[in-house]
Amino acid sequence: MKKEELLNLSPRELVDMGICPTCLDRESGGSIYGDTSDRLLYGDADIECFFVGNPRAAGHMCISSVRHYHDMSEAPDALNEKIFLFAKRCMQIIREVYGCERVYMCTMCDGPNNHYHIQLIPRYAHEERGSVNFVKPRGEYIADKPRLEAVRRRIGYYAVAYESSKL
Numbered sequence: 001m002k003k004e005e006l007l008n009l010s011p012r013e014l015v016d017m018g019i020c021p022t023c024l025d026r027e028s029g030g031s032i033y034g035d036t037s038d039r040l041l042y043g044d045a046d047i048e049c050f051f052v053g054n055p056r057a058a059g060h061m062c063i064s065s066v067r068h069y070h071d072m073s074e075a076p077d078a079l080n081e082k083i084f085l086f087a088k089r090c091m092q093i094i095r096e097v098y099g100c101e102r103v104y105m106c107t108m109c110d111g112p113n114n115h116y117h118i119q120l121i122p123r124y125a126h127e128e129r130g131s132v133n134f135v136k137p138r139g140e141y142i143a144d145k146p147r148l149e150a151v152r153r154r155i156g157y158y159a160v161a162y163e164s165s166k167l
Contacts (some may be wrong), residue, residue, distance in 0.1 A: 001017075001145050003028070006019065006024060007024070007028060007031045007032065010098060011032060011033075012132075013092060013112060014032075014133035015086045015110075015112060015114055016112065016127055017112075018113045019114040020068055020114065020115045020118075021033075021111055021115075022114075022115035023066065023068050023115060026102075026109065027062055027101075033053065035049050036050060036053065038143060038148075039051040039052075039141065039148075041052065041061070041148075041151055041152050042086075042108060042155040042156065042159055042160070043066075044066075046065065046066055046067075046079055046082055047058055047063055047064065047066060047067060047079075047082060047083060047086060048063070048066060049061060049063050049086065049090060049155055050064075051063070051141060051148070052119065052141065053141050054138040054139065054140065054141065055138065055139055056100070056121050056133065056134075056135075056136050056137070056139075057099040057100070057121060057122045057123070057124065057127075057139055057146070058098060058101060058122065058142070059086055059094045059097070059120075059122040059147070059151075060119065060120070060121050060122065061090055061094060061118050061119070061120040061151075062117050062118070062120070063083055063086055063117060063118050063120070064115060064116070064136050065079060065083070065115070065117070066115045067103070067118075068081065068115055068118065069115075069116040070113065071107065071109040071116050072107060072109075072110055073116075074116070075116055082162075083118060085162065086155075086158070086162070087118055087120060088103055089106065089155070089158045090103075090120055090151075091103040091141075093155060093158075094151070094156045095122075096121055096154075097147050097151050097154070098122055099124075100123055100124045100125075101123055101124060102120035102122070102123045102129075102161065103118055103120050103121065103122050103155060104120070104121045104122075104133055104134065105118055105121075106118065106119050106121070106134055107119070112121045113122055116126070122133065132140055133156060148163065
C-alpha cells in the first residue's frame with residue numbers, strides 16, 4: 001500500500017497492519033494526529049510529554065519514546081529510567097496544577113506494532129477509585145492555557161534539573 005493510502009487509515013487499522021501510527025505521523029509531519037503542538041508539554045531527543053487529544057480526564061498526559069520501541073521491555077534501561085523519573089515528577093505536577101487526588105500510570109502498547117508510551121490519568125475526588133479510571137470514557141481535549149503553561153513551565157524546570165544531574 002502506498003504511503004498516501006496509509007495516511008487515510010485510522011491508527012487502529014495501521015496497528016493491525018503492523019505499522020506504527022506514531023512513527024508514520026512523525027514521518028509525515030502530523031498527517032495522522034494533526035498538529036499537536038498545542039498539547040506538547042516537553043520534548044527532547046529521547047521523549048515527548050503531551051496532553052492526550054482524547055483524554056479520560058482533564059490533565060491526562062502521555063510520555064512517549066521518540067525512537068520506536070514496542071514496549072518497555074525493548075527499551076534501554078536508561079530510557080526507561082528517564083521515562084519513569086519524568087512520569088513521577090509529572091504526576092506531582094498534574095496533582096499540583098489540576099488539584100486531582102491521584103494520578104494513575106499505565107502502559108499498554110497493544111497490537112502488532114504500537115509505540116512505547118505511558119499514560120498518566122488523573123482521578124478527581126468525585127470519581128470512583130480503582131482501575132475503572134483506566135477505561136473511563138474518553139472526551140475531547142479542551143485547551144486550558146493557564147494550566148497548560150503552568151505544566152510546561154514546571155516540566156521545563158524539572159528537565160533542566162534532570163539534565164544537570166546527568167552531567
